[in-house]
Amino acid sequence: MTDLTRMASLLRDSGPWTVAYVDGAGDEPQVIEEKKQDSVRRRLNEEGAPPADVEAVATALRDGAGLPSPSSRYIVVVDGAVVLDSALSGQRHGEEILTHGPVPPLRPLLLHGSADVGYLVVEAGREGAQLRWERAERSPEPPQEVEGRTDALPKVQAGGWSHAKHQRASEEIWKLNQREVAEAVDTVVRERQPAFVALAGDVRARQLLRDDLADASRALVLDVDAHTRADGADDSALEDAIARRLAELETEDLSTARSRARVDHGSHGVEGVEPVLRALQEAAVDTLVLDERMWDDERMLDALADVPWVDDGDALGVGSLGRVPAAEALARAALLTDADVLVEQDEYAAEDEAREQRLAREPLAVLRRPAA
Structure with missing residues (x-):
């Protein structure tokens, strides 16, 4: 939860x-x-x-x-x-x-x-892998170590029949190890449904692991070309790749919501405080999109103690808990009616970048059914 x-x-x-x-x-x-x-x-x-x-x-x-x-x-x-x-x-x-x-x-x-947003980080080596369940902006859960056979012979530089034999033996053991890892990854994907699977580590181990993953798991793989299991390895490439993917997912969610609202000439969405409020009162909202700047404007609504949870002043016979910023009142009503809430935040190239001067965008609601 x-x-x-x-x-x-x-x-x-x-x-x-x-x-x-x-x-x-x-x-x-x-x-x-x-x-x-x-x-x-x-x-x-x-x-x-x-x-x-x-x-x-x-x-x-x-x-x-x-x-x-x-x-x-x-x-x-x-x-x-x-x-x-x-x-x-x-x-x-x-x-x-x-x-x-x-x-x-x-x-x-x-x-x-x-x-x-939950995701799985897999750092693969030829002897096995470490699996970590993570959420953005949170500490990861304790890692799961998948340890395969460790008697794999390293690929030696000597030539001849012995060299080829050692290579084949090592390769087979690496394959067996990654097969165990793939089973563990598939289990996590099936049970916890991550947004993506960030895969880093030894390049050959990553290749073998991808080949053994179930289709559902393979479709979620974010391949990061970084050998993070090597001694003294730098994790920044992995962290940067995860941050980019999280930002992409947030953008994709917002874009998907806006596209859904436009289906059938806009019959699946309403925009503006009053239309969104009425849709929330009817428990008709599937996804609510708010601009973070709505918290800065002066519009206020009533937060109600019971259904329909929000109103614009009449209270509809239900006790008002008080006037609160419109963004708060709409978000509260959305959560109480099992709707998703997305907040569109300003993006900055640098922390000290000047904030764009603009008014808050109007709230948008994706409806559970077409508007009548």
């Missing part, structure tokens, strides 16, 4: 919610980290969070998440209990959030949406 899925199930509870979205533990001295945690306590107290909630957040931050710096944390507490604790590697997206209220802010989880 992804964090967004988990959060969607939590949203049906009444709250109120204490939420902390802050930097994770850094490399600074312990006294500095303790001052940061004291600041979190003070600000949550100022927000009116109950003492038990404040203590729960402080304890979670103090215990840490074992992630290397930089990292961030998204912690949700209800009635003194941590109900969601997301530890995310990489820089925090936007400002810190420390709040207590009837509607939990979803923006951090949505902006870290790619963190829930």
Whole structure:
């Protein structure tokens, strides 16, 4: 279950919610980290969070998440209990959030949406391979080592019949080893359905492994020409290839959503706050696309305590939990009606690049059925 899925199930509870979205533990001295945690306590107290909630957040931050710096944390507490604790590697997206209220802010989880994309990393050697299940912006799970036979004779430089015999023996053992690896990879693909399989390592081992993979697994392979299992190997080529593929998947998802909305002269999609709101009220939205800049504009909507979850002021006889930014209200209603939510984020060639001056794009909803 992804964090967004988990959060969607939590949203049906009444709250109120204490939420902390802050930097994770850094490399600074312990006294500095303790001052940061004291600041979190003070600000949550100022927000009116109950003492038990404040203590729960402080304890979670103090215990840490074992992630290397930089990292961030998204912690949700209800009635003194941590109900969601997301530890995310990489820089925090936007400002810190420390709040207590009837509607939990979803923006951090949505902006870290790619963190829930699972993929498999395979670093192959002629003796076997290491398999790691990873998610974007998260620490990987403990690796799985697939160890084959280690009595493979190296290819020697001497010529003649003996040299050819050694080559054939080694090649057969390498094939057997990669066959075992292929079985392990196929099992992970079948059971966990990764977005892709990043394959690095010895060039011959990669070739043998690809040949033995099932068609479904082979179709997911992202081949990275980097011998990462060699002593002193640099992992940057593998990391860069994974980052590029994750960015491509995000772009593909957005492009697919927009294309689906245009099917049959646009009958499968609606655009704009009001049309999207009405579609969400009817639970007719399959995928909601939001521009991250929507959180910067002044439009507000009512977050409702029950179906239809969102309204523009009438509340439809359902109690309003309060006025919240339109992007938050629409995203919340989408999650509560089992719709996917995609956030289109600005892209920068460099961190210090000037931000393009533009208005937020209107929200877009891909419908589950054609509009009447």
